[in-house]
Amino acid sequence: MISVSHLTKLYGTFRAVDDLSFTVGAGEVVGLIGPNGAGKTSTLRSIVGIQAPSAGTITIGGRDIVKEPVEAKRQLAFMADEPQLFEYLTVMEHLRLTGRIYQVRDLEPKAAALIKELELGGKEKSLPSELSRGMKQKVAIACGLVHDPAALLFDEPLTGLDPLGIRHMKETIVSRGRAGAAVIVSSHLLHLVEEICTRVVIINRGTKVADGTVAELLAQAQMAGSNLEEVFLKVTAHES
């Protein structure tokens, strides 16, 4: 569903992402992890078409994000770490706007289900200024899910959520994966990645340094019985 092939992103002469390739199939939940400045955000932004790759190709459901951006983006949802809402639209109006942009025909029942699932009930007519940060995050996620995207990208999805919200968010991500969506989760919370991801891609200094299931990574690193955190520290320390 998501294919990243030889992606390179340059900022001037700085190489933020360097010849990165990986794929995410339908039903897979892939954790994209790496130290600060590793190139995770640049990778995510390139995948969702926010910024153009300097080299390489990215396809979503077979559609090139550069050559066919509209068709590719129609299948995508990106949940940024910092929810950016329109300060003058209510929660329900955010969903209506998103529904129209993505041409969602049966919006009302879907919106109602999402509001219930994300515990936004009673907040439909609230403006973002009346919501907590966690609530804003939920609104952004509801907007991302309302068009049933085939590919989902979460950037630090647990930021600002309370323990119950964290549990529900994890359930949402896993259930979307089980429903057949291709999911990428970028996070520094390695226990979250270990818990919900079916595969992990570790990048460091813009290049891929490990790719596989947690069990495969442990085996590759010859750290059987250890955990993802140990592997991550070993791999990124070795590379840097």
Next chain:
Amino acid sequence: MFGTFLYLTVCGGRNRLRVRLRRLREPRYLIGFVVGAAYMYFAFFARAFHSSSARRPGGVPTPLAALARFGAMVPFVASVMLFGFAVIAWLWPGSRRPIEFTRSEVQFLFPAPLTRRQLLHYKLLRSQLALVFGSAIATLVLRPATLASSWTVLVGLWIVLIAIRLYSMGVSLTRASLGQAGAGRLVRRWLPIAIVIGAVAALGVTAGRDWARLSALSGPGDVADDLRRMWSVGIAGAILWPFAVLARLPLAASPSEFLGALPGAIAILALSYAWVLQADASFEEASADRAEKVAASKIAPRTAAARVMPTPFSLAATGRAELAIMWKNLISVGRFVSVRTLIRLLVIVFAVVSASRSGSRNGGLASLLATLCAVLIGMIVLIGAQMVRNDLRQDLARLTILKTWPIRGATLMRGELAAPAAILTAVVWLLIVAELTLIPYFSGQPGSIFGVVLDRLSYGAAAIMLAPALILVQLVVTNGIAVMFPAWIAIGSSRARGIDAMGQRLLMMAGLLVSLVLALLPAALVAGIVGFSIYWTTQIIPVVLPAAVAAAVVIAECWVAIELLGRVLDRTDVNSVEATE
């Protein structure tokens, strides 16, 4: 601790300068700097260096020399203005602000082991660079004739600005202190305001005693001269004395006059300083809240004012995306402008127009209103697009979201432009109708009623057709500049600073004017050909058809421009927008 604050201030200033110098490596900032520097040179320095003309007979005097011609009147007016500022600081609701700290200052300095007095010293120290810079710019504008008078103006202005700064801090702290007071809180809170009102009343009573003579004087100059005479003695003189002492400093005619006024000014500064330090008020919480609000306003400038209201129309689940974006932007306007207020305004305008129709035949109020309508129409058509920023310029702050939407850049642009275009057009159309209604009631032109009505309808129809095209072309140009040079425009309420930013703004304005001329030339040409052809064949000067043709050409140009700009928007990197200061 003073050394620490000095270190923080110097390092901050030095690094800011370094950043601004470093960014000159980028052509967009370098070009902006060159243009800004050239403007500064020609606007201030070139005149200052060539101010000898002021001393030549018949030469254009410098602003300071021109002020000097009014003699003692200038210090008097300046002292009254300073008094006015002092009064407003207490009475004007908008001036009730706590002492401003940035978010980083709140995070680093408030939890630090510093006393309130030390924090106040820091704020005073921190503000000095801006005060000196402001004084220097004002000195350049005033262009003193000699080096000695340049110094007295510079130092005098600086002292006045320090006094204003200290006074503002004192008012802010005293307010906070009175707000925290326990017993007798109400009395104590209103005491300073009562004193201020008393001072104003004293000046008013002094002037009121000679009201008959004042009202009989011929011009404002004579009135001001008489007021100066009355307010320089007695209680009024005592009230205005501190302000007069301060005002005399930058306007001193000679160094000796400056030195004569200096002890009094320093005494006022010392008293203000003592007042600030003795006000034992906890300002931290209010200042921290203020820092958060200021920071938030740079991202979402109007969040606090937003309120939930009905949407302009219900949005269908499917259809053109442009309509959804227009719907969103119309909601934004509705949330900040009350429809009820607009209706009330409209009722009042129509009532006044109706009254003028019945009460005036050959001018008077109708003439005034018609002129007002014409001015408003001109203003909205010519600068409305720059003022109403409820379009892509506002939403560029959310480009991260917009870029994930599955729509073409051109679609996004059309949607973003639709709301401001519709709003401005609706307002202009209303004004045109009002104008058409008012014109015959003061024009008094001869001829048949039929001819007048037909003329009015023709010009009205032409104006109604041209207005949306002119508004749209400006919206396209201003938003087009935002798309082409995203790092050059102000997003939200943030404004880039520095000579390079000023130069960028000047270039943008020039670019806007050139683009407008280029966009309107083909329309004018085609409309001219059509109009001339009709006149050639019928001997009638046409108005409506050429206007319709011109509007159609402009709208077609806008459509093509939006398509092209949409492609640029599709390629726009979010980082190019986020890179703004």
